[in-house]
Amino acid sequence: MHSAFDPASPQARAIAHLWWWMFGVGASVWLIVVVAMFLALRGKRGERGPDDLSHASPELRTRLERTVKGALFVTVLILVGFLAFDFTVGRALAAAPTKMLTIELTGHQWWWEVQYADTNPSRRLVTANEMHVPVGRPVQFRFQSRDVIHSFWAPSLHGKRDLIPGYSSSLWFVADTPGVYRGQCAEFCGLQHAKMAFVIRAEPQADFDRWLEASAASPPPPSDSTAAYGQRVFMSAGCAVCHTIGGTQAQATVGPVLTHLKSRMTIAAGTLTNTRENLGRWVLNPQQIKPGTQMPPSPLSTVQLDALLAYLETLK
Amino acid sequence: MTNPHAALPADVTIAPDEIERESRALSTVWSDGSGLWAWLTTVDHKTVSKRLIVTAFLMFIAGGIEAALMRAQLSRPENTLIGPDRYSQLFTTHGTTMMFLFAVPIMTAMGLYFVPLMVGARSLAFPRLNAFGFWNYVVAVVFLYVSLFVNTAPDTGWFAYVPLSGPQYSPGHRVDVWAQVVTFTEISALTAAVNIIVTTFKMRAPGMSLNRIPIFVWAQLVVAFMIVFAMPAVATASTLMLATDRAVSMHWFNPAEGGDALLWQHVFWFFGHPEVYIIFLPALGMITPIIETFCRRKVFGYTPIVMANITTAFFAFGLWVHHMFATPIPELGQSLFTAASILIAIPTGVQIFCWLATMWASRPKLTVPMLFVLGFIFTFVNGGITGVMLASVAFDKQAHDTFFVVAHLHYVLLGGGVMPLLGAFYFWFPKFTGRVLSERLGKWHFWLFVIGVNVTFFPMHILGLQGMPRRVYTYLAPTGWGPLNLVATIGAVTIATSVLLFLVNAVMAMRRAPDAGPNPWGASGLEWAVASPPPNYNFLHAPVVESRHPLWDTTVDLPVLTGFRSDRREVLVTTTFDARPDSRHEAPKGSIWPLYLALCMGVLFIGSIFSPWFVPGGIALSLLGLAGWGWTGSKPTSHERVATPAAVPEHA
Numbered sequence: 001m002h003s004a005f006d007p008a009s010p011q012a013r014a015i016a017h018l019w020w021w022m023f024g025v026g027a028s029v030w031l032i033v034v035v036a037m038f039l040a041l042r043g044k045r046g047e048r049g050p051d052d053l054s055h056a057s058p059e060l061r062t063r064l065e066r067t068v069k070g071a072l073f074v075t076v077l078i079l080v081g082f083l084a085f086d087f088t089v090g091r092a093l094a095a096a097p098t099k100m101l102t103i104e105l106t107g108h109q110w111w112w113e114v115q116y117a118d119t120n121p122s123r124r125l126v127t128a129n130e131m132h133v134p135v136g137r138p139v140q141f142r143f144q145s146r147d148v149i150h151s152f153w154a155p156s157l158h159g160k161r162d163l164i165p166g167y168s169s170s171l172w173f174v175a176d177t178p179g180v181y182r183g184q185c186a187e188f189c190g191l192q193h194a195k196m197a198f199v200i201r202a203e204p205q206a207d208f209d210r211w212l213e214a215s216a217a218s219p220p221p222p223s224d225s226t227a228a229y230g231q232r233v234f235m236s237a238g239c240a241v242c243h244t245i246g247g248t249q250a251q252a253t254v255g256p257v258l259t260h261l262k263s264r265m266t267i268a269a270g271t272l273t274n275t276r277e278n279l280g281r282w283v284l285n286p287q288q289i290k291p292g293t294q295m296p297p298s299p300l301s302t303v304q305l306d307a308l309l310a311y312l313e314t315l316k
Numbered sequence: 317m318t319n320p321h322a323a324l325p326a327d328v329t330i331a332p333d334e335i336e337r338e339s340r341a342l343s344t345v346w347s348d349g350s351g352l353w354a355w356l357t358t359v360d361h362k363t364v365s366k367r368l369i370v371t372a373f374l375m376f377i378a379g380g381i382e383a384a385l386m387r388a389q390l391s392r393p394e395n396t397l398i399g400p401d402r403y404s405q406l407f408t409t410h411g412t413t414m415m416f417l418f419a420v421p422i423m424t425a426m427g428l429y430f431v432p433l434m435v436g437a438r439s440l441a442f443p444r445l446n447a448f449g450f451w452n453y454v455v456a457v458v459f460l461y462v463s464l465f466v467n468t469a470p471d472t473g474w475f476a477y478v479p480l481s482g483p484q485y486s487p488g489h490r491v492d493v494w495a496q497v498v499t500f501t502e503i504s505a506l507t508a509a510v511n512i513i514v515t516t517f518k519m520r521a522p523g524m525s526l527n528r529i530p531i532f533v534w535a536q537l538v539v540a541f542m543i544v545f546a547m548p549a550v551a552t553a554s555t556l557m558l559a560t561d562r563a564v565s566m567h568w569f570n571p572a573e574g575g576d577a578l579l580w581q582h583v584f585w586f587f588g589h590p591e592v593y594i595i596f597l598p599a600l601g602m603i604t605p606i607i608e609t610f611c612r613r614k615v616f617g618y619t620p621i622v623m624a625n626i627t628t629a630f631f632a633f634g635l636w637v638h639h640m641f642a643t644p645i646p647e648l649g650q651s652l653f654t655a656a657s658i659l660i661a662i663p664t665g666v667q668i669f670c671w672l673a674t675m676w677a678s679r680p681k682l683t684v685p686m687l688f689v690l691g692f693i694f695t696f697v698n699g700g701i702t703g704v705m706l707a708s709v710a711f712d713k714q715a716h717d718t719f720f721v722v723a724h725l726h727y728v729l730l731g732g733g734v735m736p737l738l739g740a741f742y743f744w745f746p747k748f749t750g751r752v753l754s755e756r757l758g759k760w761h762f763w764l765f766v767i768g769v770n771v772t773f774f775p776m777h778i779l780g781l782q783g784m785p786r787r788v789y790t791y792l793a794p795t796g797w798g799p800l801n802l803v804a805t806i807g808a809v810t811i812a813t814s815v816l817l818f819l820v821n822a823v824m825a826m827r828r829a830p831d832a833g834p835n836p837w838g839a840s841g842l843e844w845a846v847a848s849p850p851p852n853y854n855f856l857h858a859p860v861v862e863s864r865h866p867l868w869d870t871t872v873d874l875p876v877l878t879g880f881r882s883d884r885r886e887v888l889v890t891t892t893f894d895a896r897p898d899s900r901h902e903a904p905k906g907s908i909w910p911l912y913l914a915l916c917m918g919v920l921f922i923g924s925i926f927s928p929w930f931v932p933g934g935i936a937l938s939l940l941g942l943a944g945w946g947w948t949g950s951k952p953t954s955h956e957r958v959a960t961p962a963a964v965p966e967h968a
Binding site: 002003004005012014015018019022026029030033034036037039040041060061064067068071072075076079082083086087089090093094109147148149151153155158159160161162164165166167168169170182184185186187188189190191192193194195271291292 | 479718791
């Protein structure tokens with residue numbers, strides 16, 4: 001779900017509520033003005049003709065003056081009411097609770113680096129482009145950017161927040177409906193701005209805890225020979241230069257972490273569904289799918305690719 | 317305020333043969349000659365402004381073609397018609413063209429053409445400066461479009477946010493092109509502003525005190541002051557900061573070196589928001605004379621409308637942070653800008669209510685210019701209301717940087733800027749060319765345009781709230797954004813068709829002989845007192861004004877002031893408040909130096925992309941031009957105090 005019309009948090013719901021009020025009042029104002037315009041056209045309140053340059057009658061003039069002043073008064077009243085409404089919503093959104101789950105998010109051209117904060121550094125979970133959050137618990141995102149300005153936006157959960165180099169920013173919300181919510185970078189950040197999406201999975205606390213526990217462990221080493229060969233391909237064909245896989249020698253942080261790749265719903269920052277076929281296409285030539293992405297093509301033989309995919313599929 | 321000339325004898329008339337002799341003498345002395353040299357050196361404000369209007373309209377078409385290409389790419393999900401690199405260049409060139417090369421220049425050009433005619437002057441205050449501004453604009457146009465065709469067009473959006481547009485993330489010359497195109501348009505806008513301010517304050521017809529200035533001229537005056545305060549901000553941002561960051565590593569915006577990435581947004585939007593009103597207020601200024609003419613009523617609430625213009629100009633400088641509500645700016649600071657953004661709706665509301673009241677008291681004649689005014693109300697009010705919505709920080713967090721904003725800004729700029737402008741084209745086309753445009757084709761143009769604009773941009777509100785960010789070259793099918801995008805593309809085709817009809821209409825009109833006469837609509841402004849198209853000297857005799865609607869309120873002939881020399885380009889200088897005759901001034905003749913200096917600016921700023929040495933080089937070349945400019949101007953001795961003026965009616 002990916003729409004400000006389908007809120008799944010009290011925060012997004014407050015904004016949607018504000019929007020529907022504004023829409024109702026705004027549409028009425030528009031309608032009144034347009035109806036007044038058509039009535040002005042239909043009226044026969046004066047003669048038409050080249051010699052008729054006289055002012056309107058004094059009575060009409062007084063009436064018009066009174067109407068214009070009245071319209072102005074109503075406009076001011078609506079605007080002041082709107083201002084008050086907006087400030088109440090703004091205050092509610094700003095009042096952050098304490099004891100929130102903290103997720104640190106770093107924007108990269110063109111993917112999202114995710115870290116779950118933990119006082120124990122060895123338990124800090126690092127992942128990419130997909131976040132799990134517990135339903136009913138406030139989650140705080142802390143943002144930073146390593147390159148250009150990005151903007152974090154999951155419309156069903158909250159409004160957006162910019163990630164600006166040299167600045168730290170944050171956003172918090174409580175997901176109150178379990179579900180899968182899509183989000184996307186909202187600030188133009190270069191060639192693949194359009195394909196810089198992410199997924200937020202809101203699930204019950206117990207499921208979330210289970211996921212967190214599973215994600216903290218490294219995947220088991222490959223058991224069958226194809227996957228073991230695939231791991232060697234990963235280490236030797238250049239993949240390990242950029243990516244990390246927990247429990248192996250691949251510990252680079254240029255690209256997204258791949259430790260639990262198969263547990264994610266999408267690859268290439270929300271661009272492709274995470275199937276074996278798509279993964280193969282992506283590895284062979286990412287430039288065809290996301291022209292300009294930092295990941296180079298990998299000219300692998302069919303055997304190598306099959307083995308690599310077999311290995312990647314073990315990263316659950 | 318009393319008219320200083322009201323008591324003067326008005327029984328003297330001017331003999332027809334004297335008029336004949338005088339007009340011949342004047343047209344000789346105000347002529348810039350013919351041939352290529354004259355074409356390059358002319359300083360006639362009408363010739364220069366017409367060129368500016370035509371070029372800016374060509375830019376509207378160019379920007380429209382870019383928009384059509386983008387709409388074609390977005391018509392269905394995962395379309396592969398245009399790749400991300402081309403697409404980035406297209407939306408950046410589209411925005412840059414529409415804002416800097418179409419909207420602002422065409423609005424000021426309308427002022428540069430009409431302000432002298434509407435205030436009864438023979439010329440702009442600084443004709444050569446006007447030509448200089450025009451040639452700078454031409455440099456910008458050529459530079460941007462050459463770069464587009466050699467695949468070097470800017471690609472970081474029309475507001476070029478750093479660090480993306482900085483040296484690290486945008487190597488090459490694409491962003492340099494953007495920064496310098498902006499520089500040329502800044503120069504061009506500033507020259508226009510200075511000209512409009514001085515012309516309005518010092519060259520009005522005797523008797524046209526401040527409270528008798530036509531509303532269009534008021535709007536132009538207010539906007540000229542806005543340009544004077546807004547353009548230096550973008551000059552600082554693009555020329556002083558971004559260009560030096562890129563050319564000589566100044567690190568203004570690099571946080572690693574103590575720079576600030578958010579600073580750019582403040583400086584840019586301090587210009588960028590007033591820019592919207594620089595486009596919008598002149599358009600509003602065009603509406604009043606159209607409504608007055610076709611309702612045959614003096615506008616209801618002259619003073620409130622003028623005050624609304626001035627108030628809007630002040631508020632416009634206090635809104636810029638509403639473009640930055642998603643950045644980490646403290647909430648308390650943001651709320652101030654929310655309040656200001658909401659308040660600016662009030663003066664605009666005042667103007668619309670006054671126009672409705674004017675129409676209410678009359679029986680409007682639904683000509684094409686009038687239809688466009690109605691289209692303006694229908695479309696713009698929608699954009700104004702979404703503007704108030706976007707002032708809310710909470711709501712803006714959802715809508716910011718999405719297609720909702722794209723919808724809003726096009727409703728405001730097409731509804732609030734282009735629709736009045738198109739109406740104004742139909743209204744003043746006879747004045748420019750001596751020919752009236754076809755009403756039948758005009759009505760087709762109007763309906764297709766209004767329907768097209770609404771079909772294109774209304775669905776974008778929904779798309780934005782459904783999660784579609786702006787500046788995406790494609791989107792995935794599961795997002796469900798396909799159908800509404802297709803509707804928007806169909807709307808874009810409708811707009812293109814309507815603009816084509818307008819061009820056909822203009823070409824067909826130009827093939828006829830001029831037959832419009834001085835005042836085909838029976839309008840009230842001074843510009844309608846002269847022939848269509850106006851002679852090079854504008855007014856045979858300086859008109860004397862006794863009301864806000866000189867052609868309506870003068871029952872016999874328009875009173876004029878005589879006694880000026882017809883053997884040199886003499887213009888009348890009047891006092892700022894009451895427009896009493898003050899002195900005479902000799903206007904300069906045609907000159908090559910404006911073109912030469914504009915080319916020097918071209919060498920300086922375009923060269924500076926490649927080497928900083930072009931800056932001192934360009935300055936050295938400019939010194940020669942400045943010397944030539946100063947040498948050939950009018951002499952200070954030609955200022956003479958005007959003796960007792962005599963107001964006499966003219967039989968013409």
